[in-house]
Amino acid sequence: MVQFEEVYEELKGRTDTDPDIEEELCRRVAEIESEGGVTEPLPKVDWILVAILIVLGTIVPIVYYAVKYGISG
Amino acid sequence: MAKFNANQEAQFGLLPITKGERVYNLWDNSCINIGLSIATWAFLIGASLALFVGFWPAVWGTLAGNMLTVLVMTMMPCLSSAKYGVDGYSGAVSFMGVRGKNFILVCVAVFIIMWDIVLSTLFARSVSNVAAAAAGKEAMPHSFQVCMMLVCMIATFLVVWKGPLVIKKFNNLVAPLMIIVMVMLGLILTFKIGWGTVLEAKPLMPYESDWVNFLIAVELSFGAGLSWWPEMGGLSRLCKTSRAAYWANLVGLVLAATVATAIGAAACLTIGSEDPTVWMLELAGVGLGVLALIFIAVANVTSCATITYTMCLGLKGLKIFQKRNWGAVVGGFCIIVAICLVCGADWIYDHFYIMLGITCMFYVPMTAISAVDYMILRKQQLSLRDLFNKTDTSKYWFWGGVNWVALIIFIADALFYLVFFDPANLIYRPLFVYFTGSLGAGIPCAIVYYLAMKLVVVKTGKGDYPTLANVQH
Numbered sequence: 001m002v003q004f005e006e007v008y009e010e011l012k013g014r015t016d017t018d019p020d021i022e023e024e025l026c027r028r029v030a031e032i033e034s035e036g037g038v039t040e041p042l043p044k045v046d047w048i049l050v051a052i053l054i055v056l057g058t059i060v061p062i063v064y065y066a067v068k069y070g071i072s073g
Numbered sequence: 074m075a076k077f078n079a080n081q082e083a084q085f086g087l088l089p090i091t092k093g094e095r096v097y098n099l100w101d102n103s104c105i106n107i108g109l110s111i112a113t114w115a116f117l118i119g120a121s122l123a124l125f126v127g128f129w130p131a132v133w134g135t136l137a138g139n140m141l142t143v144l145v146m147t148m149m150p151c152l153s154s155a156k157y158g159v160d161g162y163s164g165a166v167s168f169m170g171v172r173g174k175n176f177i178l179v180c181v182a183v184f185i186i187m188w189d190i191v192l193s194t195l196f197a198r199s200v201s202n203v204a205a206a207a208a209g210k211e212a213m214p215h216s217f218q219v220c221m222m223l224v225c226m227i228a229t230f231l232v233v234w235k236g237p238l239v240i241k242k243f244n245n246l247v248a249p250l251m252i253i254v255m256v257m258l259g260l261i262l263t264f265k266i267g268w269g270t271v272l273e274a275k276p277l278m279p280y281e282s283d284w285v286n287f288l289i290a291v292e293l294s295f296g297a298g299l300s301w302w303p304e305m306g307g308l309s310r311l312c313k314t315s316r317a318a319y320w321a322n323l324v325g326l327v328l329a330a331t332v333a334t335a336i337g338a339a340a341c342l343t344i345g346s347e348d349p350t351v352w353m354l355e356l357a358g359v360g361l362g363v364l365a366l367i368f369i370a371v372a373n374v375t376s377c378a379t380i381t382y383t384m385c386l387g388l389k390g391l392k393i394f395q396k397r398n399w400g401a402v403v404g405g406f407c408i409i410v411a412i413c414l415v416c417g418a419d420w421i422y423d424h425f426y427i428m429l430g431i432t433c434m435f436y437v438p439m440t441a442i443s444a445v446d447y448m449i450l451r452k453q454q455l456s457l458r459d460l461f462n463k464t465d466t467s468k469y470w471f472w473g474g475v476n477w478v479a480l481i482i483f484i485a486d487a488l489f490y491l492v493f494f495d496p497a498n499l500i501y502r503p504l505f506v507y508f509t510g511s512l513g514a515g516i517p518c519a520i521v522y523y524l525a526m527k528l529v530v531v532k533t534g535k536g537d538y539p540t541l542a543n544v545q546h
Contacts, residue, residue: 041315
């Protein structure tokens with residue numbers, strides 16, 4: 001568990017912000033750090049989907065037109 | 074309306090967003106992305122593609138360009154912003170350094186100035202054509218257009234100066250208007266022109282080689298997809314899940330943008346003019362055309378205000394602007410745009426495709442560096458507190474506050490892009506036909522950055538990169 005005091009001690013006077021905002025910043029940093037981040041990373045299945053979409057949406061159209069037109073300058 | 078305090082807004086606006094404050098699910102973020110993508114720039118991008126290719130190559134070129142760039146470019150800003158609640162500029166500290174981030178900010182400011190110039194010109198020409206139609210003239214004098222450009226920037230200044238609530242009201246009005254314009258154009262193309270005519274229409278200014286024309290369409294779409302970077306972090310930090318932050322881009326910036334760009338390209342191909350303010354009247358007739366141009370004029374002020382607000386808020390976060398009045402920062406920014414317009418910068422509007430190409434030069438290295446840095450080198454782990462530590466005690470201080478390895482590779486790769494494609498003169502080099510400009514410059518950039526960081530930065534322990542030792546620990 002990350003404590004507000006620990007973060008505040010480290011960041012105090014080092015954030016180029018007004019003191020009240022700096023305090024709020026440290027509170028938020030402590031909260032988010034203690035949870036290890038707000039959101040979970042994308043699961044593996046999503047990355048597989050990304051790869052499939054790039055193949056279908058980008059590579060296949062380019063290959064299709066390369067075959068249709070022929071690669072020439 | 075509560076008085077807008079930009080100093081507080083700028084500083085509070087940069088604070089990380091916690092779990093309880095997240096408001097967007099996948100549906101909400103998708104709707105916002107759709108709203109962004111079907112704005113007036115879709116017409117301009119579609120018109121740029123119609124210079125080189127016919128309808129179907131324009132559609133597939135747009136899809137191919139947007140799919141790759143949006144899915145890769147958004148990895149770092151969207152996933153890191155969703156995880157840590159920070160905006161894109163704060164996240165950029167992790168790969169550019171505490172001070173190196175300012176390089177990104179200044180470069181993005183130049184692009185926003187160019188976008189403001191394009192949108193102001195589109196506003197001016199829309200109003201000018203409406204006035205000419207009302208007066209029964211063929212065209213209004215150039216001085217009238219210059220005055221209208223300045224009116225657009227004055228309106229932008231007033232809206233941005235008043236703050237985000239006024240921008241939100243404008244946005245709520247404009248999104249439905251643009252949907253009406255898109256549907257109207259779709260109906261006119263279907264019933265008045267016929268899709269047979271659209272499909273047979275020839276591009277306006279093609280090269281001899283069909284393959285080169287298609288690749289240029291893909292390249293310009295790379296530029297269109299990459300140019301969303303400044304808006305990405307701000308939206309993702311408000312998302313409840315990573316999926317909401319990431320996949321909404323597919324719906325809005327890839328699929329909806331492709332449809333909107335296709336409509337713009339179809340209209341442009343059919344009428345044979347690349348200028349939406351010209352083809353709108355010819356396609357829709359004086360009555361509907363004038364109405365559409367009025368919608369577009371209003372939409373342009375909103376688009377100008379939205380991007381100018383985000384930019385000025387980013388600038389306000391810089392130490393030199395923190396003590397300045399909000400109106401002075403916004404006014405200063407708008408005056409720079411206005412001076413450019415008076416000096417004839419509306420030339421950019423007539424050569425919009427050049428801007429898309431130059432966008433690739435800048436955003437390709439940034440996308441490659443940020444994706445490798447966050448996804449591979451850092452394994453999606455950032456030190457949140459060090460993103461906000463502006464002193465040399467920050468883990469992201471590198472050397473003098475700058476990650477020189479990233480900066481040097483960044484600049485070198487932007488220049489290396491010219492080996493493939495010269496966007497200013499629209500000259501393609503022999504290697505372009507095999508790699509395109511963005512892939513030709515982007516893939517080597519990613520490899521060189523990875524190797525250089527492993528050899529130079531990670532070994533020296535700078536930048537808080539996980540090493541084998543501390544991972545095992």
